[in-house]
Amino acid sequence: MSRPPTPGGGGGGGDRGGDLNSTLHHGSTIKFLKFSRNGTPAVTLDRNADLSQLGDDYEEVDYNVEDILRMAEHLGMDTDKDEDFLWIAAEAYDAEVPEPWKEFFDDSGEVYFHNTRTGDVSRDHPLDHYYRILYGIVRQMADKGLEVNIEAARKDAAMALPDQNMQEAIEESKEKIQQMAAHNSSAFAKYVPQPKSDLEYVVHDLQMALKRAEQERLEHERRVSELSAKVMTIQNKEGTPVNQDILNSLQARLSRIESAGFQNGGPAVGSSSEGGGGGDAAVSDRLARLERESSEAAKEALRAHRERAEAQAEASQRIETLEREKAELERRLGQGGGGATRAGGQPASSGGMSKASMKPLLDIQKKVRDLSSCVSTAKDEVARQTRNFGSALSVHSCSDDPMAWAIQSLVKKLRSVSSAAKSAIEEAENKIGPVMAERRRLFNELLRAKGNIRVFCRVRPLNSQEGRISCVEFPNEDRANRQVALVPQERQQNGRSMSRKDFEFDRVFNETSSQTTVYEESVKPLVQSALDGFNVCVFAYGQTGSGKTHTMEGPENDRGVTFRAIKELFTLANGECAVPGVVEYTFNLSMLEIYNEQIKDLLEEKSTVASKKLDIKMREDGTGVYVPNLTEKPVSTAEEVLQLLYMGSKNRSVGVTMMNEHSSRSHLVMMISCVNHNVSKQTSFTSKISFIDLAGSERVSKSCVEGERLKEASYINKSLSALGDVIASLASAQTRSTASHIPFRNSKLTYLLSDSLGNECKTMLFVNISPSVLHAHESLCSLMFAFRARNVNLSSSGASLSNMKKLREVAELAKKEQQRLGNEMSTKSESFGKEKDALMLKIAALQKDVAGKNLTIQDLKSKPSFQPPPPSCPPPSAKPMRQHNAKVESDTKDLGQELIALREMNKNLTDRVRTLREEKAKMQKDMMKKEEQYREMSEKYRRVSSLQRANAAINKLRPKSRSKSRPGTAAGS
Numbered sequence: 001m002s003r004p005p006t007p008g009g010g011g012g013g014g015d016r017g018g019d020l021n022s023t024l025h026h027g028s029t030i031k032f033l034k035f036s037r038n039g040t041p042a043v044t045l046d047r048n049a050d051l052s053q054l055g056d057d058y059e060e061v062d063y064n065v066e067d068i069l070r071m072a073e074h075l076g077m078d079t080d081k082d083e084d085f086l087w088i089a090a091e092a093y094d095a096e097v098p099e100p101w102k103e104f105f106d107d108s109g110e111v112y113f114h115n116t117r118t119g120d121v122s123r124d125h126p127l128d129h130y131y132r133i134l135y136g137i138v139r140q141m142a143d144k145g146l147e148v149n150i151e152a153a154r155k156d157a158a159m160a161l162p163d164q165n166m167q168e169a170i171e172e173s174k175e176k177i178q179q180m181a182a183h184n185s186s187a188f189a190k191y192v193p194q195p196k197s198d199l200e201y202v203v204h205d206l207q208m209a210l211k212r213a214e215q216e217r218l219e220h221e222r223r224v225s226e227l228s229a230k231v232m233t234i235q236n237k238e239g240t241p242v243n244q245d246i247l248n249s250l251q252a253r254l255s256r257i258e259s260a261g262f263q264n265g266g267p268a269v270g271s272s273s274e275g276g277g278g279g280d281a282a283v284s285d286r287l288a289r290l291e292r293e294s295s296e297a298a299k300e301a302l303r304a305h306r307e308r309a310e311a312q313a314e315a316s317q318r319i320e321t322l323e324r325e326k327a328e329l330e331r332r333l334g335q336g337g338g339g340a341t342r343a344g345g346q347p348a349s350s351g352g353m354s355k356a357s358m359k360p361l362l363d364i365q366k367k368v369r370d371l372s373s374c375v376s377t378a379k380d381e382v383a384r385q386t387r388n389f390g391s392a393l394s395v396h397s398c399s400d401d402p403m404a405w406a407i408q409s410l411v412k413k414l415r416s417v418s419s420a421a422k423s424a425i426e427e428a429e430n431k432i433g434p435v436m437a438e439r440r441r442l443f444n445e446l447l448r449a450k451g452n453i454r455v456f457c458r459v460r461p462l463n464s465q466e467g468r469i470s471c472v473e474f475p476n477e478d479r480a481n482r483q484v485a486l487v488p489q490e491r492q493q494n495g496r497s498m499s500r501k502d503f504e505f506d507r508v509f510n511e512t513s514s515q516t517t518v519y520e521e522s523v524k525p526l527v528q529s530a531l532d533g534f535n536v537c538v539f540a541y542g543q544t545g546s547g548k549t550h551t552m553e554g555p556e557n558d559r560g561v562t563f564r565a566i567k568e569l570f571t572l573a574n575g576e577c578a579v580p581g582v583v584e585y586t587f588n589l590s591m592l593e594i595y596n597e598q599i600k601d602l603l604e605e606k607s608t609v610a611s612k613k614l615d616i617k618m619r620e621d622g623t624g625v626y627v628p629n630l631t632e633k634p635v636s637t638a639e640e641v642l643q644l645l646y647m648g649s650k651n652r653s654v655g656v657t658m659m660n661e662h663s664s665r666s667h668l669v670m671m672i673s674c675v676n677h678n679v680s681k682q683t684s685f686t687s688k689i690s691f692i693d694l695a696g697s698e699r700v701s702k703s704c705v706e707g708e709r710l711k712e713a714s715y716i717n718k719s720l721s722a723l724g725d726v727i728a729s730l731a732s733a734q735t736r737s738t739a740s741h742i743p744f745r746n747s748k749l750t751y752l753l754s755d756s757l758g759n760e761c762k763t764m765l766f767v768n769i770s771p772s773v774l775h776a777h778e779s780l781c782s783l784m785f786a787f788r789a790r791n792v793n794l795s796s797s798g799a800s801l802s803n804m805k806k807l808r809e810v811a812e813l814a815k816k817e818q819q820r821l822g823n824e825m826s827t828k829s830e831s832f833g834k835e836k837d838a839l840m841l842k843i844a845a846l847q848k849d850v851a852g853k854n855l856t857i858q859d860l861k862s863k864p865s866f867q868p869p870p871p872s873c874p875p876p877s878a879k880p881m882r883q884h885n886a887k888v889e890s891d892t893k894d895l896g897q898e899l900i901a902l903r904e905m906n907k908n909l910t911d912r913v914r915t916l917r918e919e920k921a922k923m924q925k926d927m928m929k930k931e932e933q934y935r936e937m938s939e940k941y942r943r944v945s946s947l948q949r950a951n952a953a954i955n956k957l958r959p960k961s962r963s964k965s966r967p968g969t970a971a972g973s
């Protein structure tokens with residue numbers, strides 16, 4: 001049932017009118033044909049079809065223009081722009097009132113609707129909401145340059161409705177439309193054009209315009225020749241006085257026609273002076289050229305359109321894949337308790353990031369890269385299209401050109417395609433953003449699980465002056481590489497002896513660990529983190545000559561972690577992490593030295609001792625600190641950085657102490673700021689990676705220094721202990737989850753690095769030690785300092801009591817399982833071994849027996865039968881001899897068979913033994929895994945206990961000691 005006419009709505013009737021624009025505003029009717037498009041019921045406006053020829057085999061619906069326009073406005077449509085969607089208004093106008101709603105009229109004759117179930121009353125038709133949503137969806141599809149999928153739009157709109165009855169009502173009306181469509185579709189096939197893409201419509205319009213222009217040209221030609229003939233007739237009439245007036249008027253008319261050309265959309269002819277024939281030829285040529293060019297432009301545009309659609313589809317597919325992978329990664333991370341992380345957020349393994357855990361991230365990076373190259377290809381395509389349109393426009397720039405409007409329309413459409421492509425690119429970029437952010441988040445989670453403060457110990461080889469006695473041991477070296485022990489060898493130089501001290505770190509590198517191993521298992525993962533926006537700090541701590549510079553800088557032929565990290569930084573920034581045109585990086589390098597609490601710019605050209613005085617300032621927005629006037633050099637390759645490092649190193653302050661000829665008495669700080677620019681969004685963020693080669697940590701007394709050297713040493717001690725205090729405070733703040741004062745300002749070093757320590761920043765400390773007994777005490781101090789930082793890190797994880805209990809239970813279980821497997825394996829292998837040995841013996845005996853018998857047979861066979869017996873023996877009769885031979889032969893046969901059977905048996909046994917061996921190896925592997933798990937758990941448990949003990953001790957002390965901690969005690973205590 002149609003809705004009753006709304007006030008002001010005119011009645012139906014009137015002529016159909018071919019052009020919608022000409023009918024819409026004249027109170028006449030518009031007609032709609034219903035047809036099926038690819039099985040999708042739809043209603044479309046018919047503009048050109050001659051309905052009278054369709055007979056009764058279709059449904060023609062006349063609507064009053066005003067009613068439909070009013071309904072369209074009521075649904076929020078723009079009646080000027082939305083003529084293609086007026087069918088929604090028509091459908092809404094026709095919509096039935098669904099149950100349990102009823103339609104009523106009030107006293108003034110206005111319609112209202114009443115919900116008989118809920119009692120709701122509304123002036124709005126109950127389905128108006130649905131049609132508004134439907135309109136919104138199709139409008140959005142059209143705005144995005146997508147083909148309008150009515151079926152999908154209807155589904156989505158229905159889903160958005162809260163009322164089940166409404167949905168059913170819509171389903172019902174949809175079915176009706178489908179039935180009607182199925183009935184009518186065959187009749188309409190010849191009248192209703194197949195769905196076309198925007199560009200195809202443009203091409204079609206263009207061709208129609210050409211046809212019209214050609215027809216008009218022919219008509220013009222006909223009229224010109226008609227008039228010329230008339231003039232000729234008049235001029236040639238012999239004896240007839242020429243009526244000059246008539247002649248003049250005819251000629252003027254002819255000229256007018258020629259110059260008028262096709263003012264109503266027809267092609268302009270050449271000037272009248274060119275003469276009729278020449279002008280026509282020019283027009284034809286021009287038309288042909290224009291037609292050619294237009295069709296080429298249209299083809300090109302179609303191709304570009306298709307390519308764009310393909311690229312877009314591919315991009316969406318890739319994004320989908322990425323999202324799937326991301327979900328998978330997330331799922332895996334969610335299971336992290338037993339895999340990548342352990343309870344309490346402690347590292348799952350001692351080494352660097354495992355390949356398995358890195359792989360999904362690397363895959364995401366690769367996908368993001370692919371996606372971005374896809375986006376940039378699409379961008380290039382858009383740029384190319386735009387250029388093509390530009391040239392097409394310049395060719396057809398003549399505004400009175402008959403083809404201009406068609407070309408303009410083509411250009412307009414293509415521009416809309418290009419803007420659709422642009423928005424597709426934007427959309428893809430918007431999708432890349434979250435994927436990249438997710439990758440960053442996951443990667444950071446992985447690093448955080450390993451600890452934001454990580455401590456590595458590196459023991460350098462003994463040098464020629466130190467002899468061959470090492471006081472360092474590596475317990476469990478083959479397993480976890482995490483333990484190091486200082487063992488007493490003989491009395492120290494100072495006469496004191498030392499008891500054995502065991503330490504554990506995130507990783508211990510021994511004398512043979514290569515620079516590559518050290519880098520890969522320590523700093524490498526942090527480089528990615530720096531590019532992801534996290535501040536990173538790598539310290540090398542240790543006494544003079546312990547290998548700090550070797551670890552950080554390294555010799556030219558075997559670079560240390562700094563150079564390797566920088567190389568990686570550029571590789572990632574130009575490869576995996578870059579999204580050309582979306583995300584780009586720039587880098588700036590600065591290098592400074594802190595000597596006697598003074599900052600010296602090492603990259604300052606012509607640097608002198610009395611160079612500019614530098615200080616550290618807090619940024620006004622409170623986002624961190626900076627050193628005003630510090631030289632910052634833009635860098636884009638590792639080689640550039642190397643050159644600057646070389647220049648900076650030459651400016652370093654070095655002195656001579658008894659410890660090391662070239663001992664460094666200052667802290668060397670090298671910082672690279674990484675600026676991540678999002679090109680399309682015009683946003684950026686900065687992160688920083690810093691490498692700090694700390695000054696030698698040896699105690700003053702040992703260096704036997706005085707005067708200037710003593711002053712240097714005391715500054716060094718002070719700043720190193722300030723560093724220890726900062727790390728300790730940060731960790732205790734994390735443990736208590738409360739904001740507390742961090743004494744960053746106690747030294748220039750800690751203040752400078754205040755924005756790179758704590759929170760989500762990644763801190764890595766190498767403690768370098770010498771294995772020499774001569775340095776045992778200094779090594780012990782260094783290890784104590786590092787252990788303090790590491791313990792701190794542990795306490796920040798905050799393992800709960802329930803976790804401890806759980807860990808203990810799991811550890812017990814693992815231990816039992818390990819024992820059970822061990823027993824089972826040894827019992828099995830023992831019994832199988834025995835069985836196998838017995839069988840082997842039997843086989844060997846049988847083989848021996850067979851071999852002996854074979855020999856006897858051969859022996860007997862080789863003796864000639866006619867040979868006379870020896871004189872002492874009675875002559876043997878032939879019969880027993882034959883019997884004997886036969887017996888031997890049958891024995892041999894039997895033995896042969898037995899041998900085959902035994903060989904078969906042997907083979908089976910060997911197979912069995914092999915299977916058992918494999919089983920054993922598998923069990924051993926399982927056992928080792930379990931043992932490792934058990935070990936980790938017991939370790940965790942041990943740490944938690946020590947933490948508890950420490951907490952208890954702190955609690956005990958708390959009421960008593962409120963006194964300030966003395967500076968300078970951290971490193972040595």
Ligand SMILES: Nc1ncnc2c1ncn2[C@@H]1O[C@H](COP(=O)(O)OP(=O)(O)OP(=O)(O)O)[C@@H](O)[C@H]1O
Pocket residue numbers: 459460461511542543544545546547548549550551660662663664695696768
């Ligand atoms: N892992 C190592 N393998 C081989 N040689 C090493 C290793 N570590 C250090 N060395 C050597 O030991 C010597 C002292 O090392 P390095 O200069 O790195 O010590 P340092 O702690 O930086 O001293 P300083 O505080 O004086 O700068 C150098 O000759 C260096 O080549």
